[in-house]
Amino acid sequence: MKSVVIIGGGVAGIETASALSDFGHNVVLVEKTDSIGGKVLKWDHLFPDLKSASELENYLDIKCREGNFAIQKNTTIAQASQSNGKWMLRTDNNRVIETDAIVVATGYEVFDASRKEEYGYNIYDNVITSVDLEERLKSGKTITTRAGYLPEKIGIIHCVGSRDEKSGNHYCSKVCCITGVKQSIELHKLLPEAEIYCFYMDLRMYGQYYEELYREAQEMHKIQFIRGRLSEVSENIDKRLLIKAEDTLSGRPLKMSVDLLVLLVGMEPGKGTKSMAGICGLETGKDGFLKTSDMHFGNNKTGKKGIFLAGSCIGPMSINDTISNARSAALEVHNYLQTK
Amino acid sequence: MTEAHQSGITGIYPKEIAADNYYYVRSCIRQNFFPGSETAFLKIMRNVLGKNIYDDAVHTTCTGIGYHSDIVPFETIQTVVARQFALMTEKGFENLAVSCVTSFGIYCEIVETWKNFPEELDKARVNLKKATGREFEIPRNIAHASDIIYKFRREIAKEAKYSLVNCLTGEPLNLVEHIGCHYAKMFPEMGVGGAEFTSVLSSMIEIWGGAVVDYPERRHCCGFGFRQYLIQANRGYSISNSRKKFESMEPYHPDAVICNCPGCTMFMDRWQYVIAEMENKTYGQGGRGIPVLTYEELAGLVLGYDPWDLGLQMHQVNSEPFLDKLGIRYIPSQKYSGKDGKIMAGPVIPACIK
C-alpha cells in the first residue's frame, strides 16, 4: 500500500484525499487549523446557481466521515526532505511522516483590502469586503449600515487587489466578477428598495451560467453596471461614502454617495502555499502561486518528483474548478504511485 | 476615522525624524505672507525644546517655483540644491529642516534622483565645484519643519498655555488640517502617515486638545499648483479647487484651517476673499471666512505667544473669532502696531468678507 500526505484541509484537500483513498491508498490529510473545510465555511451561497454553501459543507463533511483517510488537525509542516524515493515530512510538533507522495493543497489568502488605503477599508465604518458581506449574509442578520440603517444605495467595487500593480497583483482573480453579480442579486433580494451599482473594468463572466446570472442581475434586479475603476473613497458628514470614478462609457468623471460599499477582494497565494514553496523548494509563477510543470498537460505536477498540486495554490479558482482540479490531481498521484 | 485606525496607518509609514542639530532652510514666500511663522518655529525649537538649529543667512531659494514653472532646468536646480547641502556640510550639520513643502519635495526628489541615477549626482558635484568651489554631503535626514513639530508635539503640549478647546462651551475646536501635495503625495514614505491619511498635522491638533474634521475632500489639493496659479489662463483651476474644499468642509463648521505648506496657507486664506467677491459666498460664521493658520502659528498660540507677534494680522481672513474661542487675550489696538510701537496704517477692509 502506497502512502500520500495531503497538505491543506480545504475543498481541494478533502476532495483529493477522498479520491485517493477510494483508489486504495493510505492517505493522511494535514490541516493547520482546528477545523476542516477551509474558507468555504464562511460562505453563504455559491455562484452561479446560488446553491447554499451548507450543501457543499455537507458534501465535504460526508467525504471526511466516510472516507478512508486520516485527518491531522492543528498541524503544519515545518520541514521536508527526500531519500530513497520517499518524502519525510517533519511537523511543527516534531512528528515525522514518511510518504510516497505529497499533494500541496494549501490554497489562497483573501487580499487585505486595507492595503488599498484610498478605498478606506478599516477606516470608514461602511466599507466592507465581499468576504465580510458573505459572513453577514450567512449570519442571517439584516444588512444595515454601522449605524443600523437599511442601505438605500450600495456600491460594489470590482478588482480590489487584482489587476493592479499598486497592490503588486497583476493577475485577474477570476471569481470576483461573478461574486459581485451574485452578491448584488442577494442584496437586492434582501433590500428590494436599494439601488445597487457595480463598478467594473471588464466583466469577466468566464464560467458556465455566469453570463446568465449577469443578465438576471440586469433584468430581474435592476443592478446598474458602471464601467469605471474607483479612484478614491471618502466619508460624508452623514457617514455615507463619497465615491469617485470615471463613467468611461460617457467619458466623464462621476461621483455618488452610497450607504454601503462592498470591495470585491481578490485571491493571493496563501501563507501555507508560500511556506510550502520554501520548504519543498517548489517553483512559483510570476503571480506568486505555485507553478505546475505544464499548464496544459501537467497542471497538477511540479518539478519535484512525488509532489503534486491541487486547487487554488495553483492560481485563483472557483469551487467547481477546484473540485475538478482536485480529482485530476488524485488521478495524477494514483498514476504516479502505480509506477513506483 | 477612529484614532486607532489613524495610528494603524501611521505605523505603516515609520518616518525617521532627526532629534536634534538641524540646518534650517527657509521658504521664499512665507516671510512675506506669514512673517511670524518661521520666527516662531525657531523660537519654539530653541527656547521650548532646547534644540540646536542653524539659521543661515547665505542660503538661497531652492528655485522650486522656477523649476515647477519650466523656467529653471533640472540641472540648475540640482546644482542649487547641491549648494544648500554644501552650506549645511560646511556648518557641520547632517540634518536638514525644511520650512517649505515645495522645497521639501524638491530635496526628496533630487536625493531620490541621485540614488537612482548616480551619474546625475556626479554631474551635480562637478557643476557645484566649478561654479562655487564647494563640496557637499547628502543630508543624513531630511525632515519638513512640521515633521519636527510633530515629533515634539507632546513636549509642546506639556508647555501649553492654551488648549484647542472652545473656552465658552468646553468642546474641542473643529480644525481642518490641510497637507501640501508635495509633502507626501510624491513620496508617501517621506510623510508621517503616508499620502492618503497623513497624520503629521492631525496628531498635533489632537494632542493639543482639538478635533480633526474628516471631510470628504480632505485629501484634495488646495488648488494652488504652480501651473494653475502662475499661468493666468489656469487661475480658474486654482480657485475652483479651493472652493471644492470649502464647500466640502462647510457642513462641519470648522473653526480654523491648519496647513503645513506655504502655497496652501496663502491660497486657502486669500481665495476666500476672492470667492466672497466673485460669488458673494463666505464659509465662516456671520459673513466671516474660516481663519487659516500655519502649524507654527497654531503651536505659538498654544504656547501663549502674542497673536500679533505671530503675524496673524497679515492674514486675509481675520483670526480674532478663533482667538476668542481659544480665550486668548490680545490687544485689538495693537494689531497694526510696528515693532517700534508705532501704529501702522491698517488695510482697507473689504465689504464682501468681514
Add this chain to the structure above:
Amino acid sequence: MKAAEKFGFRVLETRVIDLENFDGRLLRYVHRHEKSFITCLSCGGCTATCSAGNLIEFNVRRIGLLLRRGETEGLEREIDKCMLCGKCQLVCPRGINLRNVIMLIKKGIVKFKNGTPEKVEL
C-alpha cells in the same frame, strides 16, 4: 451655393476611424520612449482623479486612446489642458506614466511638424 446644394444634396465625409490609413509616427514615437502607455486598460481611474478633468472638458484617458487610434488632430490643443499634476499615475493600476506620454506628444508634434523623417531615432 451650387444648385445641387440648394436642393439639399450633401457629400458627407466618412466618420469612421480608419485604422489602415493613419499617420502612426507619433504613436510609434511615444511608444518607443514610454512603453507603459500601451498597457492602458481604459479603466478611467486617471480621469476620475484628474485635477483638470474635474473642472473642464478634458479626458486624460482619451489622450492615449486617440493616439492609439491615430486620431491626432486636435491632440495638441487637448494636451495643453493637462496640468501635469501626476495624480493619474498615482491611481493607475498599470502604473502608466501619463505625464511623460503628454510631454512626448508635445515633443513629437513639434518634431514631426518640422518634417523630421520617421526613420530618425528621436
